[in-house]
Amino acid sequence: AVKLANRVLALTPSTTLAITAKAKELKDQGVDVIGLGAGEPDYNTPQHILDAATRSMNEGHTKYTPSAGLPALKKAIIDKFERDQGLSYKPNEIIVGNGAKHVLYTLFQVLLNEGDEVIIPTPYWVSYPEQVKLAGGVPVYVEGLESQSFKITPEQLDSVISDRTRAVIINSPSNPTGVIYTAEELQELGKLCLEKNILIVSDEIYEKLIYGEHKHVSIAQLSPELKEQTIVVNGVSKSHSMTGWRIGYAAGNKEIIEAMTNLASHSTSNPTTTAQYASIAAYNGPQEPVEEMRQAFEHRLEVIYNQLVSIPGFTCVKPQGAFYLYPNVKEAAEKTGYQDVDAFVEALLVEAKVAVIPGSGFGTPDNIRLSYATSLDLLEKAVARMKDFVETKL
Ligand code: PLP
Numbered sequence: 001a002v003k004l005a006n007r008v009l010a011l012t013p014s015t016t017l018a019i020t021a022k023a024k025e026l027k028d029q030g031v032d033v034i035g036l037g038a039g040e041p042d043y044n045t046p047q048h049i050l051d052a053a054t055r056s057m058n059e060g061h062t063k064y065t066p067s068a069g070l071p072a073l074k075k076a077i078i079d080k081f082e083r084d085q086g087l088s089y090k091p092n093e094i095i096v097g098n099g100a101k102h103v104l105y106t107l108f109q110v111l112l113n114e115g116d117e118v119i120i121p122t123p124y125w126v127s128y129p130e131q132v133k134l135a136g137g138v139p140v141y142v143e144g145l146e147s148q149s150f151k152i153t154p155e156q157l158d159s160v161i162s163d164r165t166r167a168v169i170i171n172s173p174s175n176p177t178g179v180i181y182t183a184e185e186l187q188e189l190g191k192l193c194l195e196k197n198i199l200i201v202s203d204e205i206y207e208k209l210i211y212g213e214h215k216h217v218s219i220a221q222l223s224p225e226l227k228e229q230t231i232v233v234n235g236v237s238k239s240h241s242m243t244g245w246r247i248g249y250a251a252g253n254k255e256i257i258e259a260m261t262n263l264a265s266h267s268t269s270n271p272t273t274t275a276q277y278a279s280i281a282a283y284n285g286p287q288e289p290v291e292e293m294r295q296a297f298e299h300r301l302e303v304i305y306n307q308l309v310s311i312p313g314f315t316c317v318k319p320q321g322a323f324y325l326y327p328n329v330k331e332a333a334e335k336t337g338y339q340d341v342d343a344f345v346e347a348l349l350v351e352a353k354v355a356v357i358p359g360s361g362f363g364t365p366d367n368i369r370l371s372y373a374t375s376l377d378l379l380e381k382a383v384a385r386m387k388d389f390v391e392t393k394l
Contacts, residue, residue, distance in 0.1 A: 011130055015361030019345065023355035034382040035355045036370040039175070040243040041297075041323070045278070046289035049240060052281030053274050065273050067265040068257070069096025069249070073276045076283040077249055084207075085221040087232075092254045095261050096279075098271045100205050100235040100248030103260075105131050106267075107201065107231060107250060110259040111166055112137035118201075119160055119168040121152045122363035123326065125175045125203070137166070141363060146328060149317050150177045154188045158196075167199040170219060173206040176362050176369040177326045178319025180210065186219040190226045200230040205248070206322040208239035208290050211298040214320040220252075231256060238322075239290055240282040245275040297323050300372045300379060307383045308370070311390050323373045326359070330366035336393035341365055352389035354382045 016037060026033045068074070074094045081087040097103035104127070112118070114136040120128050121144045129139040142160050144150035157168065170189070172181040181189075193200050200219055207216045220230040235248030250260065264270075301319060308325060309316050313332025316325055333344035345358040345368055359367030372379055 007134055010133055014126060016126065016357045019349065019355060019357060022346075023349060026349070026353070031353060033349070033353045033355055034374075034378050034385070036372075036374065036379075036382055037355050037357050038371045038373045040373060041238060041241040041293060042373045042375070043241040043289075043293055045242050045245070046240065046282075046285075048285050049242070049278050049281045052285070053278040056277035057274055061273055061277055063273065065270040065276060067268075067270050068094065068261040069271060070273075070276045070280070073280050076280045077251070080283045081232075081251060085218045087218065087221050087227065087251075089251045090254070093257055094249060094251050095257050095264065096247060096249045096271050096276065097260075097264060098248070098268055099237060099246040100203065100233050101127055102246070102268070103233055103235070103248045103250045104128070104201070104203070105134070106260045106263055107233070107256070108132055108135040108137060109263055110256060111135070111199070115164060116166040117162060117164045118166060119157065119198075120363075121150075121169070121171075123150060123174075123176055123359060123367065124169070124363050125171060126361050128169055128171075138164070140165070144177075146317060146364075146367075150174065150179050150326075151181060151185060152189070154192045157189060157192055161192075161196050161198065165196070165198050167201050168193060169201045169203060171203040171205075173209065173216065173319075173321025175206065175322055176324050176357075176359070176367075177317060178206075178322040178324050179317065180214050180216065180320045181219075183215075183217040183222065186217060187222055190219050190222055190229070194225055194229055198229075200226070202230050202232050204232055204234045205238050207234060209294055209297055209323060210321045211294075211301060212320065216321070228253065236279050236282045240279075241289075241293060242275075242278065242282065245272070245278055247271055247275050247279045297372065300376050301325075303376060304372055304379045304383060307380065307387075311383070311387045312394060313390060323371055325370045325372065326362075326367050327370070328366050329368050332390050336390055341368060344368075348386060348389060352385045354385050354389075 074091045112135040117138045117140045118132045132139045220227045231252035236242040314327045316327035338344040342358045357369040
């Protein structure tokens with residue numbers, strides 16, 4: 001066998017990959033599978049953004065840019081923070097990277113020494129633990145209990161802090177649960193992080209997808225001290241339906257940003273120039289398309305949530321943001337004769353022809369993740385299939 005580095009051997013293969021590969025195999029055989037695994041909006045990038053990208057290319061903006069991003073894009077991001085959160089950043093406190101995922105990767109690379117711990121609430125976005133491990137760090141999990149809407153408390157956080165703790169990750173709204181922390185909850189968690197001098201990595205990629213009367217609050221906007229203690233990570237992927245453009249950014253302490261910029265200068269040089277011009281238009285141009293997509297997601301959620309929880313053995317904390325539902329289906333799996341939810345998910349795919357993601361990959365094996373970034377028509381059909389499947393097996 002080829003000899004590979006230990007660091008990649010330690011990576012956990014993506015659980016979502018196995019099910020997605022199997023769904024694709026079935027589709028290729030002509031089976032009518034409905035996929036609810038998507039982690040991206042089902043809309044095209046708004047036209048004015050595409051136009052800005054084309055224009056920039058035609059004007060000859062096709063060369064390297066500064067490693068941390070074009071000054072004009074940094075300015076657009078700074079203006080966005082000011083407008084949305086009342087946060088003021090300087091250009092040397094911002095780095096633009098190739099998607100929020102890449103920015104987080106770079107961040108852990110510059111923050112962690114071998115054995116440093118990063119606290120990750122469960123259920124978590126699959127890449128956090130792997131990125132921490134790739135940087136030599138150790139993921140330390142704290143259970144976001146379903147009975148607490150998957151949100152961790154300061155007491156829980158306190159109980160896992162050690163002298164090796166470097167940072168805690170807050171992802172609000174959350175992938176996979178769609179749950180949002182309130183300002184009060186963030187204030188309490190933040191107070192503890194300040195006391196114990198723990199950095200806060202705030203992943204706010206779903207910021208623009210908020211439903212009902214819920215609000216997005218960045219922990220960084222709660223006080224100047226918390227702003228100093230927090231690295232905010234965000235991007236245009238989910239807000240402007242720009243997943244393929246690969247633009248994300250981080251804002252925070254200038255020494256951390258400078259270290260990230262140095263690292264980026266030797267790894268990526270810069271995020272794609274055309275995508276940076278597109279992102280300037282995304283933030284400086286009209287925001288109506290963002291709101292239109294949000295409304296469509298909200299409508300789908302309202303329709304599909306009620307249908308989903310009418311399935312016997314399904315319970316679901318109602319999402320407040322993002323575009324995922326994260327029902328607990330343990331009882332449904334047990335009552336229909338499956339040994340665990342992973343086996344139930346496999347049967348849903350093969351027999352009900354619906355592809356969902358098992359919660360085991362997110363650190364909570366009793367749940368499944370469904371994305372509603374697909375048409376209402378397909379969503380209703382998929383939920384009806386799942387309901388039929390469960391009811392005939394009971
Ligand atoms: N953070 C969370 C919680 C996500 O769900 C995603 C995408 O799925 C990302 C970050 C990365 O987004 P991108 O790299 O497209 O900016």
